[in-house]
Amino acid sequence: MPPVKQTLPDIATPGSLFDRLRAASRPSWDRYVRHGFVAGMGDGTLPEACFRHYLIQDYLFLIHFARAYALAAFKADTLSDMRAAARSMSAILDLEMGLHVKYCAGWGLDEAAMQATPEAQGTLAYTRFVLERGLAGDVLDLHVALAPCIVGYAEIASNLLADPATNLDGNPYADWIAMYADPEYRVVATAQVELLDRLSTTRGGEARFKDLCRTFDAASRLEAGFWDMGMGLLP
Template sequence: MTEALAPQLAPRGSLFARLREAAQPHWGDYVDHRFVRGLGDGTLPEAAFRYYLGQDYLFLIHFARAYALAVYKSENLEDMRAANDAVGHILAETSLHLRYCAGWGMSEADVVALPEDPACMAYTRYVLERGMAGDILDLQVALAPCVVGYAEIGLALKADPRTTLEGNPYRDWIETYGGDDYVAVARKSVATLDRLFAQRGTEARIPSLSRTFTEATRLEVRFWQMGLDVLEHARE
């Protein structure tokens, strides 16, 4: 679904493009997941989306921690300021996210009290572990499938003729992640990866970075699947 759009975000030869290619078929499973297709045509069951929204709030909290770790791991003020800005943006987004959840019938108390799904726990702790065990490049590579992948998905859904926007309850989600503001965030992440790799990367690091990127991508797939699995468990 997204192959033609990939160069818009990551030029061929960029570190992200190389890692993305090495992550197949898992990357395809992530960006063209059944959950994603359901967002596009509006057929995703609302219970699955509400569950995803609640877990996404918990996810944001841990990603704020990851970017706080990026401040510590940074070796210059430019990277420290960028990571600090990301922390502030994510923390502000938690308030916006809670208001968005309210529109889906989920109160702040409901969301805050949610137990963390194992899929959310596995993904966020993996990102934090890679950041603590490695350097700033390892951490940014672990974050990239989420940061850049959501923009790729948003752009692809907007361009896909199968996508229905009129009357689609998930239109706001699609337009947010396929919108200019978020796409700019994704492009900045791609550029950051290239800059960090030029500073501290060698070809010898590619296999390790690729393993990190691919594992994070696999965990993204599980994060989508989490929303569908909860429906299956409800039927049991």
């Protein structure tokens, strides 16, 4: 069933760490969430070859996303945080990748072929940046680097549903928009916002705000680069 045009509330509560990081990185953030690739999905004009290229690279991205949660478990201080990271890794490997493969099959993409595809530079850049921030820093650095992806997709879907230029009738990307506007996904994004606040409190986030901003801004720019990769069919 196609999504319904509507205005959804902002995922980030005012004054939350995510809200402040987003405000401090607004030019990079807006280039990411309002990219031409995103606009093309909204009005249905994005070339399908660009979307297929993105889907293949997003499959490869998910593999490293799972690795990032394995790293989050290693970096965690408490059993509850270790278990939460392990659940997230399991959800990616055992559920989300399967759903992604099924979705990609509808676009004529085979899992074995996707596995055999080389990672594009945009995929390498963002995934390795996330892992580097987790390795060089702590679990707060890691989750700040992950946040633009997790929360950004929810905001993108919300923006598209509220945009008068979005046309959902016969739009081949309507299912993608619906997936990230779904209440279940918004729960995941909200949990990431709340996790950042909790980690900031226990790990001196206020004193590190400038450094966290640099990480968030870089991750937002790399996410925009991921759209560039799809739009330009870049290797």
